[in-house]
Amino acid sequence: MxxxxxxxxxxxxxxxxxxxxQCPNAQRCMFLPTLRSVADSLDRKLDKPSVTxxxxxxxxxxxxxxxxxxxxxxxxxxxxxxxxxxxxxxGHNQGNIITEERLADSITTGKFDLYGQIVDLSDxxxxxxxxxxxxxxxxxxxxxxVDVPTGEVYKTGLKKGQPKTKKEWRTDCVHHLLEWAIQLNxxxxxxxxARFKVKEMVIQALCRDYSLRMAAExxxxxxxxxxxxxxxxxxxxxxxxxxxxxxxxxxxxxxxxPERCSVRERWHNRKCESYCxxxxxxxxxxxxxxxxxxxx
Ligand code: SF4
Ligand code: SF4
Numbered sequence: 001m002x003x004x005x006x007x008x009x010x011x012x013x014x015x016x017x018x019x020x021x022q023c024p025n026a027q028r029c030m031f032l033p034t035l036r037s038v039a040d041s042l043d044r045k046l047d048k049p050s051v052t053x054x055x056x057x058x059x060x061x062x063x064x065x066x067x068x069x070x071x072x073x074x075x076x077x078x079x080x081x082x083x084x085x086x087x088x089x090x091g092h093n094q095g096n097i098i099t100e101e102r103l104a105d106s107i108t109t110g111k112f113d114l115y116g117q118i119v120d121l122s123d124x125x126x127x128x129x130x131x132x133x134x135x136x137x138x139x140x141x142x143x144x145x146v147d148v149p150t151g152e153v154y155k156t157g158l159k160k161g162q163p164k165t166k167k168e169w170r171t172d173c174v175h176h177l178l179e180w181a182i183q184l185n186x187x188x189x190x191x192x193x194a195r196f197k198v199k200e201m202v203i204q205a206l207c208r209d210y211s212l213r214m215a216a217e218x219x220x221x222x223x224x225x226x227x228x229x230x231x232x233x234x235x236x237x238x239x240x241x242x243x244x245x246x247x248x249x250x251x252x253x254x255x256x257x258p259e260r261c262s263v264r265e266r267w268h269n270r271k272c273e274s275y276c277x278x279x280x281x282x283x284x285x286x287x288x289x290x291x292x293x294x295x296x
Contacts, residue, residue, distance in 0.1 A: 002042045002043055002044045002064075003016070003042045003064075003069050003070060003071040003277065004016060004068050004069070004070075005068070005069070005070035005071075006019050006035075006070060006071065006072070006073050007070040007071060007072040007073075008025070008029065009029055009074070010025075013070040016039050016042075019035065020032070020035060020036060020039060029073065029074070030073065030074075034073075034077075034080070035073055037080050038073045038076045038077070038079075038080055041076060041079050041080050042071065042076070046109060048104065048108060048109055048245075049061065049108055049109075049245060049248055050108060050109050050110055050111075051108050051109070051110035051182075051183055051186045051187065051241070052110075052183060053248075054107075054108055054241050054244045054245055054248070055179050055182055055183060055244075056261075056265060057260070057261025057262065057265035057266060058244055058247045058248050058251065058258040058259075058261070059257065059258045059259065059260055059261050059282060059284075060261055060265070060276060060278060060282075061248055062248060062251050062252065062257065062258050063257075063278035063281045063282060064277065064278055065252060066252070066281075067278055067281045069277055069278050069280075069281065070277075071277050075275070078131055078208060081131050081208070095116070095117055096116040096117040096123040097114060097115070097116035097117060097118060098114070098115045098116055099113065099114050099115075100112070100113060100114075101115075103187075103190035103191065103193075103194055104190070105189075105190060105193060107238070107241050107242050107245050108186065108241055108245060110183075110186055110187050110190055112126060112128065112187040112190070112191065113127055113128045113129050114126070114127035114128070114129075115127070115191060115196065115198075118202075119200075119202055119226065122199050122200070124196065124197045124198055124199040124200075125198075125199060125200050125201070125202055126184060126187060126188055126191060126198045126200070126201045126202070127201075127202050127203070127204060128180070128183070128184055128187075128201075128202075128203045128204070129203075129204050129206070130180070130203055130204070130205045130206065131205075131206045131208050132205050132206070132207065132208065133207070133208060133209055134207050134209050134210065134212070134214060134215035134218045134220040135218060137205055137207055137218070137220050137225060138218040138219060138220060139175075139176035139177075140175055140176060140177040140180070140205065140227060141171065141175065141225065141227065142171055142172060142173040142174060142175040142176075143169055143170070143171055143173065143218065143219045144169070144170055144173045145167045145168065145169055145170070146167070146168055146170055147165035147166070147167060148165060148166055148167075148168045149163045149164070149165055150163075150164045150165060150166050151163075151164075152164045169219045175227075177203075177227070177229070178264070180203055180227075180229065181229050181230065181232060182232065182237060182240070182241075184201040184203070184229045185201070185229070185231065185232045185237050186237060186241060187201075188201055188231070189234055189237065189238070200228060200229075201228070201229040201231075202226055202227065202228055202229065203226070203227040203229060204224065204225075204226055205224065205225045205226075205227055206223060206224050207220055207222075207223055207224070207225070210222070210223040257282075260282070260284040266284075269288050272284060272285045272288035272289070273288050273289060273291075273292040274292075
């Protein structure tokens with residue numbers, strides 16, 4: 001079941017339909033058409049779990065299908081922003097380009113953003129739009145800082161005699177983009193099953209906080225990056241997704257709460273504390289929220 005309620009900024013919840021009809025407050029928290037597009041983006045009309053639902057933690061996806069949960073429309077704006085990026089480019093996809101086709105197999109279903117002649121003369125690139133933060137981009141691009149000796153030493157103070165260092169950026173760290181890579185690789189598999197050849201996979205990542213100083217401090221110097229995604233073995237990816245689909249299906253059938261999401265899926269607890277829409281229905285989520293409040 002998709003989210004059925006909005007969480008208002010005063011902490012109250014309201015059925016989405018009722019909010020769209022009439023806000024009980026003197027003024028809406030955002031324009032009505034924006035609220036309508038947020039509501040529309042939540043509407044899930046699928047008969048099987050999508051690629052993105054399977055990539056998320058099984059417990060999170062299970063709770064989203066079982067619980068009558070609320071979402072904060074403010075937190076959904078970036079998802080709507082992502083859809084808007086697609087819409088802006090609609091009408092400019094002439095030539096050998098296919099967009100937003102939904103494909104399915106026996107495990108899952110997924111809608112890719114773009115396929116065709118999108119980055120070079122090859123006509124078989126699979127593309128995906130992302131609107132993301134400078135932090136996530138820094139991680140995805142493998143940027144990190146190291147201390148490099150300047151050749152000078154401190155002449156006074158506590159560090160007297162010690163070599164001076166300066167921070168320098170390196171770009172050869174592990175690229176933390178496994179979830180994006182699984183998503184694109186599964187779309188590739190779906191396309192190949194439909195007899196389309198995929199030569200490469202590329203993400204066009206738009207940085208939503210590019211104009212902030214924080215982005216420059218993370219070495220993000222452009223508003224947009226193209227990130228090439230490596231191929232993951234079909235065998236591994238299909239086994240991984242089939243196992244997750246099976247776990248979800250069994251939990252839904254037997255009506256039991258799956259084990260908590262993995263450390264990666266719950267972003268080392270950051271998701272449970274602040275970003276999981278179903279945390280209030282999850283014992284671990286409630287614990288993490290309480291711990292975060294007590295620590296504050
Ligand atoms: S417009 Fe905003 S404040 Fe009003 S009911 Fe809807 S979500 Fe709540
Ligand atoms: S609160 Fe954490 S563990 Fe629970 S469903 Fe959400 S992400 Fe998963």
